[in-house]
Amino acid sequence: MKILTTIKKVVDVELNINVENGAIIEDGLQYVMNAWDENAVETAVQLKEKNKAETTLVNIGSGDDNTKIIRKGFAMGIDNAIQIDDPALENSDPSIYARIIQKVYENGEYDLIITGKQAQDTDSGQTGIILAEFLGLPCVSNIIDIEAVGDQHIKVSRLGDAGTEILELELPAVVTVSDGINEPRLPAMRGIMMAKKKKINVMDLAGLGTSWEELGGGSPQSEITEFLKSETRQAGQKFEGDAAEITAKVVDLLANEAKVI
Amino acid sequence: MTKILVIADIKDGVLKGSTKELLSKAKAIGAETAVAAIGSNIESLSADLANAGSDTQYIADDADLELFTAGPFASCVVDAAKLFEADLIWFGFSETGKAVAPRVAAKIDAACASDITDIEIDGGQITITRPAIANKVMQKIKINTKQLVAVVRAGAFEADPGISGSENVVKLSAPEPDLKAVIKEVVSDASGEIDLGDADIVISVGRGTKDQAGIDLVKGLADDLGAGFGSSRAMVDAGLLAQNKQVGQTGKIVAPNLYMAMGISGAIQHLAGMTGSKTILAVNKDPEAPIFNVADYGIVGDLFEVVPILREEIKKIKG
Numbered sequence: 215m216k217i218l219t220t221i222k223k224v225v226d227v228e229l230n231i232n233v234e235n236g237a238i239i240e241d242g243l244q245y246v247m248n249a250w251d252e253n254a255v256e257t258a259v260q261l262k263e264k265n266k267a268e269t270t271l272v273n274i275g276s277g278d279d280n281t282k283i284i285r286k287g288f289a290m291g292i293d294n295a296i297q298i299d300d301p302a303l304e305n306s307d308p309s310i311y312a313r314i315i316q317k318v319y320e321n322g323e324y325d326l327i328i329t330g331k332q333a334q335d336t337d338s339g340q341t342g343i344i345l346a347e348f349l350g351l352p353c354v355s356n357i358i359d360i361e362a363v364g365d366q367h368i369k370v371s372r373l374g375d376a377g378t379e380i381l382e383l384e385l386p387a388v389v390t391v392s393d394g395i396n397e398p399r400l401p402a403m404r405g406i407m408m409a410k411k412k413k414i415n416v417m418d419l420a421g422l423g424t425s426w427e428e429l430g431g432g433s434p435q436s437e438i439t440e441f442l443k444s445e446t447r448q449a450g451q452k453f454e455g456d457a458a459e460i461t462a463k464v465v466d467l468l469a470n471e472a473k474v475i
Numbered sequence: 476m477t478k479i480l481v482i483a484d485i486k487d488g489v490l491k492g493s494t495k496e497l498l499s500k501a502k503a504i505g506a507e508t509a510v511a512a513i514g515s516n517i518e519s520l521s522a523d524l525a526n527a528g529s530d531t532q533y534i535a536d537d538a539d540l541e542l543f544t545a546g547p548f549a550s551c552v553v554d555a556a557k558l559f560e561a562d563l564i565w566f567g568f569s570e571t572g573k574a575v576a577p578r579v580a581a582k583i584d585a586a587c588a589s590d591i592t593d594i595e596i597d598g599g600q601i602t603i604t605r606p607a608i609a610n611k612v613m614q615k616i617k618i619n620t621k622q623l624v625a626v627v628r629a630g631a632f633e634a635d636p637g638i639s640g641s642e643n644v645v646k647l648s649a650p651e652p653d654l655k656a657v658i659k660e661v662v663s664d665a666s667g668e669i670d671l672g673d674a675d676i677v678i679s680v681g682r683g684t685k686d687q688a689g690i691d692l693v694k695g696l697a698d699d700l701g702a703g704f705g706s707s708r709a710m711v712d713a714g715l716l717a718q719n720k721q722v723g724q725t726g727k728i729v730a731p732n733l734y735m736a737m738g739i740s741g742a743i744q745h746l747a748g749m750t751g752s753k754t755i756l757a758v759n760k761d762p763e764a765p766i767f768n769v770a771d772y773g774i775v776g777d778l779f780e781v782v783p784i785l786r787e788e789i790k791k792i793k794g
């Protein structure tokens with residue numbers, strides 16, 4: 215089985231993020247691998263361990279932070295890495311990313327594409343699903359379990375509205391993974407050392423066999439025009455002291471001030 | 476006039492409140508409204524669909540639609556959108572919406588926006604507002620396509636009890652089954668439980684509730700109040716509660732009248748799922764726990780001591 219996973223660099227959401235004049239203040243931000251992509255990498259590596267697979271990751275971007283997350287993917291057990299680095303790709307929308315991964319897929323004859331269910335910076339959750347639609351491949355999103363069934367099929371569990379949905383997919387297929395699927399491994403020292411030596415296959419859009427125009431880059435479907443501060447809630451009243459007393463007080467407030475019970 | 480197609484949120488044969496919320500917003504911005512209802516044995520819902528504020532009801536009712544699969548569901552939506560000539564296609568916040576919206580967008584070559592909290596339409600130009608980065612910022616996004624497919628964040632729009640619609644049913648033909656993604660079964664671990672999305676009160680437990688005994692203690696309170704029962708990820712990871720209980724960025728987004736966080740620290744991923752609640756009560760023994768930064772009422776204390784008192788005091792009030 216040939217598996218392709220996607221990894222994206224995202225801002226570390228644990229740090230403070232400030233907005234000024236409609237833009238995010240970049241100073242002091244740090245970048246990490248999207249948490250759900252870590253689950254995607256782990257899923258690929260576990261499938262490889264169980265079923266003999268060749269695993270490739272694709273990353274769109276440039277710079278040290280992207281190199282760092284690619285090396286992390288290697289250290290977790292990914293075999294090959296493709297990086298699409300082209301200056302035209304700043305601020306692309308989900309459909310353009312999907313078009314790029316479509317090209318990568320078409321150049322590589324993969325059996326399975328695994329993406330995170332969403333990225334922590336946009337929280338959009340569209341790229342994997344749109345990609346499947348472009349490719350005309352079956353797709354299940356938000357999966358929490360996967361297993362290979364012979365060479366041609368996979369069985370997946372998806373967390374849906376009515377419960378856990380169990381589906382069988384014909385390969386090639388696309389899945390997007392929830393964090394409930396696994397606990398991403400911490401790379402061992404040996405893996406980290408080996409990851410440093412591995413080659414990253416870097417290419418621009420021409421190298422990929424496409425162009426900004428062909429991807430629809432000149433006319434994005436949507437554009438972020440402004441960032442705003444979130445409306446944060448104010449801390450309310452906090453009570454400390456005798457449990458019986460303060461609990462009775464709070465129940466009184468819930469009933470008579472907030473009027474919610 | 477802008478035409479807005481709302482995809483009905485139906486669970487166990489019942490129309491959910493979010494459908495009316497979305498139709499209310501659609502009417503408030505002066506749009507012509509229609510609803511698409513997709514499922515099995517749902518034809519009897521047409522009056523409910525009209526009462527929720529739709530003037531046309533596109534109904535795909537077929538035994539094959541009993542179990543959800545995204546592909547056939549999406550083609551029904553596309554059919555309805557074409558017949559109605561919809562400008563905007565709105566889904567309520569659900570796993571169904573999240574799975575289907577991008578598919579529909581790709582099929583009709585429209586932009587897709589997830590998790591929107593507001594929308595402006597100014598002379599045909601659509602601009603939406605949505606949270607990003609685990610709710611730490613809001614984005615304004617200009618839509619360059621004529622049509623937009625959007626998933627509306629839970630609690631973003633309010634239902635207007637005054638709106639109504641008219642019954643005008645258009646039947647959709649059954650979609651082709653997806654032969655490459657076949658649904659085998661649905662394992663429900665939530666039957667008979669109060670839907671978190673519908674509940675007026677949601678009570679969630681975190682690692683502070685420790686074990687099954689702690690969970691049972693808090694469940695007693697939830698039962699007293701007829702509240703929905705949720706969880707932080709820590710309790711799901713510990714195998715103590717099912718994944719469908721998880722509230723937060725990866726779980727359910729809830730916006731009840733009252734949310735109680737019991738022994739939950741208030742990690743941003745949890746906050747992303749519940750800060751839309753009207754009133755928040757937090758019980759935590761750590762006075763510095765970040766959950767107190769968003770709570771209207773905070774009790775600093777040991778929940779094993781506080782919860783029984785809460786039950787007693789609430790019983791006194793409710794008689």
Ligand SMILES: Cc1cc2nc3c(=O)[nH]c(=O)nc-3n(C[C@H](O)[C@H](O)[C@H](O)COP(=O)(O)OP(=O)(O)OC[C@H]3O[C@@H](n4cnc5c(N)ncnc54)[C@H](O)[C@@H]3O)c2cc1C
Pocket residue numbers: 249250393680681682683684706707708709710721722723724725726727737738739740741742743744745748758759760761764776777778779
């Ligand atoms: C990609 C990603 C997605 C995530 N998505 C989600 C999500 O959707 N939902 C979610 O919840 N988390 C999510 N998380 C996890 C999140 O970061 C936190 O780890 C999690 O919310 C912590 O759960 P907790 O508050 O129950 O546990 P803890 O952080 O361990 O907090 C336990 C709290 O209980 C208090 N406590 C202990 N004993 C008592 C007692 N006897 N009485 C009162 N208080 C007590 C402690 O003071 C502490 O504040 C996600 C993380 C990542 C990386």
